[in-house]
Amino acid sequence: MIPDIYSEMVSKLYLKTKEGKVNWKSTVRDNAFIISFKDFSLSIDSYYDQNEEESNTRFEIYNSEGDKIDFFVVRSSEDDWNMASELHGMARRKALRIDEAILSMSKELDSSGAIGNGKVPSHKKNDEEVPF
Amino acid sequence: MDVEVCKGLSRFWMDMLTIAGVVFTVGGFSFTIWQIIKTRRASVAAREAAIDARNQIKKNVILSDVSSCIKIIEEIQTQIRNGRFEAALIRVSDLKSNLTQLSSLQNSQEDSEVNLQESLAQLSILREYLENKVNKPNYPIRIVKVNLVLSGIMDILNGWIGRIKYLTEKGGPK
Numbered sequence: 651m652i653p654d655i656y657s658e659m660v661s662k663l664y665l666k667t668k669e670g671k672v673n674w675k676s677t678v679r680d681n682a683f684i685i686s687f688k689d690f691s692l693s694i695d696s697y698y699d700q701n702e703e704e705s706n707t708r709f710e711i712y713n714s715e716g717d718k719i720d721f722f723v724v725r726s727s728e729d730d731w732n733m734a735s736e737l738h739g740m741a742r743r744k745a746l747r748i749d750e751a752i753l754s755m756s757k758e759l760d761s762s763g764a765i766g767n768g769k770v771p772s773h774k775k776n777d778e779e780v781p782f
Numbered sequence: 783m784d785v786e787v788c789k790g791l792s793r794f795w796m797d798m799l800t801i802a803g804v805v806f807t808v809g810g811f812s813f814t815i816w817q818i819i820k821t822r823r824a825s826v827a828a829r830e831a832a833i834d835a836r837n838q839i840k841k842n843v844i845l846s847d848v849s850s851c852i853k854i855i856e857e858i859q860t861q862i863r864n865g866r867f868e869a870a871l872i873r874v875s876d877l878k879s880n881l882t883q884l885s886s887l888q889n890s891q892e893d894s895e896v897n898l899q900e901s902l903a904q905l906s907i908l909r910e911y912l913e914n915k916v917n918k919p920n921y922p923i924r925i926v927k928v929n930l931v932l933s934g935i936m937d938i939l940n941g942w943i944g945r946i947k948y949l950t951e952k953g954g955p956k
Contacts, residue, residue, distance in 0.1 A: 675900065677907045678928045684907070686900035693907065715882045716902025718910075 651728045664733055667740045674741040683741040689714045696738045707734040841946050848939050851880050855936045859929045871912040878905045901935045
C-alpha cells in the first residue's frame with residue numbers, strides 16, 4: 651500500500667497526471683515510466699508477481715545523483731490499487747503518446763478523404779477480370 | 783596714502799591667496815575622488831576579468847567532460863549491440879559517476895536548463911537492468927529500447943554542448 655508519508659504526494663501526482671501536466675518518459679524497463687522533479691525522480695512500473703499471484707504497481711524514488719533511495723509497492727488486493735493502477739496507465743499513455751495517437755487517428759477517420767497512402771483498391775467486376 | 787595702498791594691495795593678495803587655496807582644495811579633493819573611482823573601476827574590471835576567466839575554464843571543463851560522456855554512451859551502445867553486457871554495466875557505472883560530477887558543476891543559470899536528473903535516474907534503472915542480465919543470462923533485454931534511452935541522454939548532452947558554444951560565441955551570460 652501507499653505509505654502515509656507518500657499518500658498526499660501520490661494523490662497530487664495522480665491529479666496532475668490526469669490533467670495531462672506531467673511529462674512521463676519511457677525507461678529501458680518494460681512498463682516503467684519516469685518523471686523528473688527538480689531534485690528527485692520518481693518511476694512507476696507494473697508487473698505480475700508469480701509467487702503472490704497478483705499484479706503490483708511499484709513506485710521508486712531516486713535522488714539527484716540517480717541513486718534509488720526508497721520504493722513502495724501497491725498490490726492489487728490493496729485499497730490504493732485503483733489509483734496506483736490508473737496512475738500507471740495514465741503515465742504509460744502519456745509517455746508513449748497513446749492519447750495523441752488515438753486523437754489523431756480519430757480526427758483522420760472523421761474526415762471525408764481516404765485513409766492511408768496510395769489508392770483504395772476497388773473491387774473489380776467479373777466481366778473486367780482477365781480470363782486467365 | 784602709500785600705507786593705505788599697501789594695505790589695500792596686501793588685502794587683495796590675501797583674498798586672492800584664500801580663493802586660490804579654496805580652488806586648490808576643491809581641485810585636490812575632486813582629484814582624490816576621481817582617483818578613488820578610477821581605482822574602484824579597475825578593481826571591478828579585474829574582478830570581472832577573473833570571473834570571466836574562471837567561467838571560461840569551467841565551460842571548457844564541462845565541454846570536455848560532456849564530450850567524454852558522449853563517447854562512453856557510444857561505447858555502451860556498441861557493447862550492448864554485441865552482447866557484452868558486463869562491460870556495458872561497468873561503463874554505465876562510469877558514465878553515471880561522470881554525470882553526477884557534471885551535475886555538481888551546474889550552478890549557473892544557463893546550466894540549470896539542462897536537466898541531468900532524469901538521465902541519472904534512467905542510468906540507475908539501466909544499471910539494475912544490466913545487473914539482472916549479467917546475473918541471469920536468460921533475462922530478456924530489449925537492445926533497441928536500451929539504445930534509444932541512451933540516445934535520449936546523448937541528445938540532452940549534445941544540446942548542452944550546443945548551448946555552451948552558442949553562448950560563448952554570442953558573448954552572452956558567462
